[in-house]
Amino acid sequence: xxxxxxxxxxxxxxxxxxVRGRLIARGAAxxxxxxxxxxxxxxxxxxxxxxxxxxxxxxxxxxxxxxxDIAVHSLKDLPSQVAAGLALAAVPEREDPRDAILGxxxxxxxxGARVATSSPRRQQWLARRWPALVAVPVRGNVxxxxxxxxxxxxxxxxxxVAGLKRLxxxxxxxxxxxxxxxxxxxxxxxxxxxxxAGEEALASAIDDAGIHRAIDAExxxxxxxxxxxxxxxxxxATWAGEKLSLQADLAGLRTRSEGTDAESxxxxxxxxLRKAGGExxxxxxx
Numbered sequence: 001x002x003x004x005x006x007x008x009x010x011x012x013x014x015x016x017x018x019v020r021g022r023l024i025a026r027g028a029a030x031x032x033x034x035x036x037x038x039x040x041x042x043x044x045x046x047x048x049x050x051x052x053x054x055x056x057x058x059x060x061x062x063x064x065x066x067x068x069d070i071a072v073h074s075l076k077d078l079p080s081q082v083a084a085g086l087a088l089a090a091v092p093e094r095e096d097p098r099d100a101i102l103g104x105x106x107x108x109x110x111x112g113a114r115v116a117t118s119s120p121r122r123q124q125w126l127a128r129r130w131p132a133l134v135a136v137p138v139r140g141n142v143x144x145x146x147x148x149x150x151x152x153x154x155x156x157x158x159x160x161v162a163g164l165k166r167l168x169x170x171x172x173x174x175x176x177x178x179x180x181x182x183x184x185x186x187x188x189x190x191x192x193x194x195x196x197a198g199e200e201a202l203a204s205a206i207d208d209a210g211i212h213r214a215i216d217a218e219x220x221x222x223x224x225x226x227x228x229x230x231x232x233x234x235x236x237a238t239w240a241g242e243k244l245s246l247q248a249d250l251a252g253l254r255t256r257s258e259g260t261d262a263e264s265x266x267x268x269x270x271x272x273l274r275k276a277g278g279e280x281x282x283x284x285x286x
Contacts, residue, residue: 005068075187089200090207095162103156162189183234186218210239220266
């Protein structure tokens with residue numbers, strides 16, 4: 001019996017249930033084990049103020065202690081450097097990676113309207129593209145944030161499309177933001193399956209090799225720049241025709257790189273961003 005560890009939020013459970021179904025379809029027996037994370041226990045502060053790995057540490061500890069065999073994460077929550085003794089065994093799927101506006105379209109909002117997001121990347125984008133609007137922080141799971149919008153705590157909500165789709169809440173979307181306009185963070189909309197090093201075969205059958213390569217390029221850019229969870233950095237890659245294409249946005253600095261090797265593509269993008277002044281931006285947000 002393979003024990004799948006997950007957080008207890010509605011979104012985390014939906015993702016873990018999907019992974020369980022994929023493994024069962026390939027003949028594996030699985031059970032879901034809920035692990036409470038420090039990120040879930042701290043709902044009064046933005047994620048960026050709590051620290052790196054707040055939604056993954058307890059799951060990784062459970063893996064290392066052999067209380068579970070697989071940890072299922074939202075990939076964007078996983079630090080860009082995998083913890084010692086563990087491995088990113090599979091990336092089985094990726095939902096729509098775009099961000100979206102809930103409530104009213106941005107063009108329909110009056111000056112001074114509150115747009116809820118705690119992400120520095122989204123806040124920076126709003127300040128550049130919609131300077132008359134006011135970014136306000138918000139915490140809570142996907143469904144909690146939607147309820148806060150409905151309660152009138154702010155006029156609009158800016159968040160990832162993937163979680164809304166996985167929970168059947170995408171009917172609340174008023175406007176989708178193009179990838180070329182607001183570049184998502186590394187791993188957004190993808191699921192990470194983490195195992196102990198040497199035990200990747202537990203999940204390798206459900207890995208999507210193309211998506212995994214793209215994710216490696218995105219995460220490689222974060223490592224190359226030594227960027228953290230507060231850095232306003234978007235990185236989105238695709239794998240098609242045996243080629244990787246990576247686009248990046250660091251607080252308005254844009255670059256694109258292509259190639260066949262994830263690390264080389266990431267390093268090329270990082271060098272271009274540094275040349276454009278990106279090093280100082282990264283230092284500012286550490």
